[in-house]
């Protein structure tokens with residue numbers, strides 16, 4: 001029976017010389033969670049994962065697994081296992097010996113470790129290939145060997161660094177489903193580094209969006225998508241229009257946001273004060289066209305681009321001081337009254353669809 005444990009990062013910092021890759025991040029990953037560390041290249045995801053694994057020293061702060069402080073323990077003593085992006089399989093060993101390798105290092109006798117390796121290969125549906133070498137397998141099969149090899153130590157958490165990046169798009173989606181199934185059946189936490197928001201949304205119970213060595217938001221995928229905390233998160237997750245301006249007026253919990261050399265928009269539920277910078281987001285699929293807007297909840301724009309996407313149409317417009325504003329319209333809605341590039345149109349949204357974004361670090 002595999003055990004599961006909570007992972008806690010307490011004010012963890014990583015500096016490489018003068019480069020601070022991770023700035024005092026704190027995070028709790030409950031036992032049995034599928035957690036995705038998500039963000040653009042260089043944001044500190046891999047450094048964070050490698051510190052949890054023990055492959056990278058921690059400059060300051062603590063990492064706890066269950067009740068144990070593992071900050072200074074070597075990788076093999078932490079109760080975690082890591083699956084590398086390149087799989088790091090041994091080309092000269094067959095699958096059984098590849099999978100049994102870490103048990104050999106621990107001094108487990110040959111019969112026991114081979115029996116356990118065969119069990120793991122069975123779990124990964126690789127038993128028929130047990131005597132093959134890695135080069136005789138497909139990409140998806142190699143990935144399953146790497147998983148079997150990581151899981152043979154019965155870890156409390158599995159750490160995966162871009163595990164799907166070497167696979168073609170078709171296999172990527174299939175293996176994604178297999179990873180989720182495996183995590184659910186094992187009941188341990190998976191911490192999975194990815195730069196794909198689609199992958200994170202499909203897999204995670206907890207998405208940790210990182211930017212420039214800091215956590216911008218850590219929440220369930222639906223919360224991250226429906227209530228992005230910051231302009232960075234809204235832009236990175238995509239499918240949101242972000243409007244930046246300054247508060248020109250406040251009134252009973254509602255603010256007016258003025259876009260430089262542009263229009264005034266309104267938002268409810270902001271504590272921002274007059275003169276402060278403010279960002280709001282509106283989902284691209286919540287935009288209506290051709291309807292008169294409630295004052296402050298729309299603008300007149302010029303259509304700058306139209307893309308047909310099958311079930312929907314992506315319309316881009318500019319105007320009111322906004323460089324690019326996107327509306328995703330159902331194909332039926334668009335084609336019942338199609339518009340053309342260069343036409344002036346009304347874009348509008350409902351007051352409840354305005355999300356007030358916070359500033360990073362707040």
Ligand SMILES: Nc1ncnc2c1ncn2[C@@H]1O[C@H](COP(=O)(O)OP(=O)(O)OP(=O)(O)O)[C@@H](O)[C@H]1O
Nearest residue numbers: 016019021039040041042043044045046047048195
């Ligand atoms: N060994 C190292 N020495 C010096 N700087 C490093 C080292 N490893 C990473 N960095 C720097 O630390 C920052 C974070 O890197 P990290 O690999 O953690 O980011 P990442 O989000 O995983 O990026 P990617 O998606 O490109 O792998 C980057 O600015 C990177 O250049």
